Amino acid sequence: GAVVSQHPSWVICKSGTSVKIECRSLDFQATTMFWYRQFPKQSLMLMATSNEGSKATYEQGVEKDKFLINHASLTLSTLTVTSAHPEDSSFYICSASDYRGPNTEAFFGQGTRLTVV
């Protein structure tokens, strides 16, 4: 399958700082990327969907000004957690797809564990 690389795999930051997470499709052009978050013992929850060159679509309850998503190219999307707080500590994972119709598979990165202290 195709490869999606997510970086960093883990990060610790101080409360009030911003953290950027990168998601790259290494061997295909990702027209659509998805960002998920997982709190301990809970499901992976979709945060937002981004299409290359356009603004991301956020799920209900996700603050777009706090979680900035940029999908500037067909191989890179970034998620920036702005003014991070301890409650933002979570596991963030991206997926990427070159959507070609129903049943197009999306490929996942390995995830980023964010800890805000």
Place this chain on the structure above:
Amino acid sequence: GDSVTQMEGPVTLSEEAFLTINCTYTATGYPSLFWYVQYPGEGLQLLLKATKADDKGSNKGFEATYRKETTSFHLEKGSVQVSDSAVYFCALSDWSNFGNEKLTFGTGTRLTIIP
């Protein structure tokens, strides 16, 4: 809305044991169902899928059958190996959503196989 309820873990089995990880779902449309696996340090990988009722997905000795009457998609394997140790996620995608990649996940089940 759509939801997936997955057997809580962790699950620990001996090598060659029979595995079942339960998964049930609720959906308003006509979902496709998936099992993903995440090995340590790696991204989620699609393990198998089924797109309509009574379909059976299979891969690497794992099987799951789409049961519409019980809204279930239980994962089974007859004889597990140490290399099967991973976290397993059940997921669905509703046809009424954009594309087929907008997934609703279960909580994941951590499986550990001991020699």
